[in-house]
Amino acid sequence: MSWLILLPIIALVCGSAPAFADDDERYLNCMNSFDCGNITGAGYPFSGSDRPGYCGYPGFELSCRNQDPEITIMGSIYKLLGINNQSRTLNVSRTDYTENLCPTLFSNTSLTPNLLSSNSDHGEVSLYYGCPSPIPSGFSAQFTCNINDTDMMGYFVTVNNSVLSMTAPILITYLTTCNNSVIVPAHQSAILPILGNPTIAQLLGAINQGFDLVWSANDSLCDTCKSSGGQCGYNQTTTAFSCFCADQPQEFECTESPQASSPSTSMSSFIS
Template identity: 40%
Template sequence: MHQPLRIFPVLGLCFLNTFLNLIQAPMSFCADDPRYLNCSSTIQCGDLQGISYPFWGLNRARYCGLSPEFQVTCNKSAPIITIKNQNFRVLHINNALRALTVARSSYWYNLCPGSLHNTSQVAPFTYTSDTVTDNLTIYYGCPSSSSTNVGSMMESSRFTCTTNQSSTVGYVLARKAGDLTNANLASIEDYLGTCNTSVIIPVNQSVIQDLKANATLDALKAAIDQGFGMQWLDDDGLCQKCLKSGGQCGQVQDSGEFTCYCREQSYSSSCPGMS
């Protein structure tokens, strides 16, 4: 006797295989763009967490941010950016205001760095409106005594740097606009003019005001460590538009143009089909 053909089980198995292939195929086609995934990550360094566009570095690829000055490194749990070979410690970032607070790394808890240089111009950044760029000056290699009483007037801001078993005297001078009419300050500046070199450190305007009432060396060090403000240029809202559409902000390295990395590919400004 002939056995009946088992057609329906075979067809059922074929249907099942076809169905599984159909539901698996879209998954392979919808894999997230690696650039989108990479730029979705943020930089974590010490107390500063969640660092994102326009900054890049560490776990964030170069295409996730802007120019080399926006690269962040992490040195002993301190986020650092480098501008014209000078390192700046990043204390705070405000993406809404496109602003950050930084301090000179070489002067962090230190008035005697290995090399003496004025703070580099901050391009591609600009100073914030509350930053004073010329009212805090550190003088090095000053005479240990003066024929006038200038030395005693400056005693509170006097410090000593020791290099190769040789010590030199330095002073920190804080002033506000209009102070040059003060006779004592004029005498002080004449005296400080005999020092070997000087370095100007940007600080916040409020710091200068406070130092007029309390110009001790500890207060001056603390003022420097509070840092100063910088801003980066507005991108005409492109990044906010990109983020709102579900994308991640970045830059085309060859052209320097803004790009929005979406799950499937990149677009010039925002991801399609999103509000």
């Protein structure tokens, strides 16, 4: 067979090989990564920007505001400082305590049950607002706030209340008379240096270092899906994990189509 006849046949057989146009739309969309600020290449379980909701697990929707990546957890907005895929850990900080200790709303940090949990370096700072005067002597970790046009005195404590009740029972009794209290997580390693010098600047620095959260989002299923060449996602109709493959979604992993090897077989027959 002459090459003049063979070339059109090769073009006919191979012309549709890069069949990206025929690939499942969800498979293609979930190839995209979330990129914002210092966070790049974020995939499953996260969605946001070029990653539609079905590319991530519910509760891991990311947004980008002025090149600051953010995640909303139980109605509160956190700045996303880092992602460690190996340990499946997020490093986040509360956006309402970025610049000062005076938020517009008083809210504790709540984590999504069975989805996010604290790691071993977890510590907490207790903030008290609207406290009466005078304060017990020997306690200097105080600050002032004007919240909703109301001036108030506040205090912060870097040890938990059980320890404080043993070491300073008068102080813990006093703090219970404050109008509001908020618990803000931080790395325990960042809190320890504040014990000897409790300044507002040091406290804000510790809070802005964030704290770590370990996620759980069908990760073992995603590992199986990715190893089979698929893209991890979520079926929003059945509310279950889904493995998006080039041809169609599968429950756990992609299976090779019987037709996948036919082009090469046909090619060898023509060349021979």
